[in-house]
Amino acid sequence: MNDNQTNAEQLILQAARKIFIEKGMEGARMQEIADEAGINKALLHYYFRSKDKLFQAVFLEAFQKFLPQIEMLLKSELPFIQKLELFIKNYISIMIENPYIPGFVLHELTQNPQRLAELLKNHVVVMPEFLTQLQNEINNGVIKPVDPRQIMINSLALCIFPFVARPIIQTVFFGNDAETYNAFLEQRKTSVYNFIKSAIFIEKP
């Protein structure tokens, strides 16, 4: 019960995170994770029983990094426009700090969709309420009459896509210069918000 125990476990998790996110579940090798952590391969199985268990630990950690922020905003009592602004700015900020997680989560969830059901059992049940609030704004003539789900999905798309497609976009539009692209992503915090606002709010005459 020394603190090397926790130390090794954290070392493994850290290494596993890096390799899994880089190579995916199928592409990652236990030996590579062990090397990255600077320990013996058998130790991986001592702390986490199998590759699958280790992967699940990493995946869950990554997934949950984003969920609380979404829930907090969906549950809050703010007016819609403020929720929208907060959501976009927070969400993009988290992604700038964890740029490889969105693609990782998206791919692994596509590869193994039944996992999603498990993950969502305890979360995001508040979504309907949020969609209702949006529908109310439409009924009040504040927002243009569009399917609220289209608006919701458009917002997600505009936030997430630049991270999921980063290698392509960075190459095609930014001469593969990471710094320029980072600045571009930073700008999107306000750019995306303005874009959506212009798209859905009805201009007062």
Next chain:
Amino acid sequence: MNDNQTNAEQLILQAARKIFIEKGMEGARMQEIADEAGINKALLHYYFRSKDKLFQAVFLEAFQKFLPQIEMLLKSELPFIQKLELFIKNYISIMIENPYIPGFVLHELTQNPQRLAELLKNHVVVMPEFLTQLQNEINNGVIKPVDPRQIMINSLALCIFPFVARPIIQTVFFGNDAETYNAFLEQRKTSVYNFIKSAIFIEKP
């Protein structure tokens, strides 16, 4: 030189397409592809020398399914607003017909970014012209003053994301009902266009 030759080759490509798109490069097994094609595993290596070569054939085919449409539109002499509409409707249509290709291409390109440089050598050099045209519309006061790249990337995001994140969106917003989601995607052909138009065009008083 009988026509079984082409027949077997097509059979293999068809099977490889299915398995690779389903499982990715790392997850796919040569044996599984052979079984799917109903032939011996050694025959895969007879027609395509290695797993990597076979994968490249499948990937290139998938990638090129979308590129010509983009180029055609970018190169055309149409006014911007018409280009935009055509692009969105065509692009979403192709994706509805090939719904699993976007995620496949995106993931494999993220996993192996250096491949992108090779692929783009002969393509999409017209992008700057298009961005210039967009900038002109801004200068003429037709479009709001926003970074043209933001507009371009927003358009791509709105088109592509619903296919890349299909399993999640379909589950969270549509009770995992594929038919409903297909109808939703169909609606997006006009919905996305209207969304972008409202977002960027300046209303005439």
Next chain:
DNA sequence: TCTATTTTTGACCACTTGGTTAAATCATTT
């Protein structure tokens, strides 16, 4: 210090992987 427990390791295993090969089958030409 001696003992008991936990942590770490090297060697090992059964199994799967992509890939090869020599022989068999099939089709074509003579």
Next chain:
DNA sequence: AAATGATTTAACCAAGTGGTCAAAAATAGA
């Protein structure tokens, strides 16, 4: 029908793969 060349196969292989295990090393308790 015989020879030739292209196609297909079963059997095989070396190199990994995730995973195990007994023993060593480190640690904690007495």
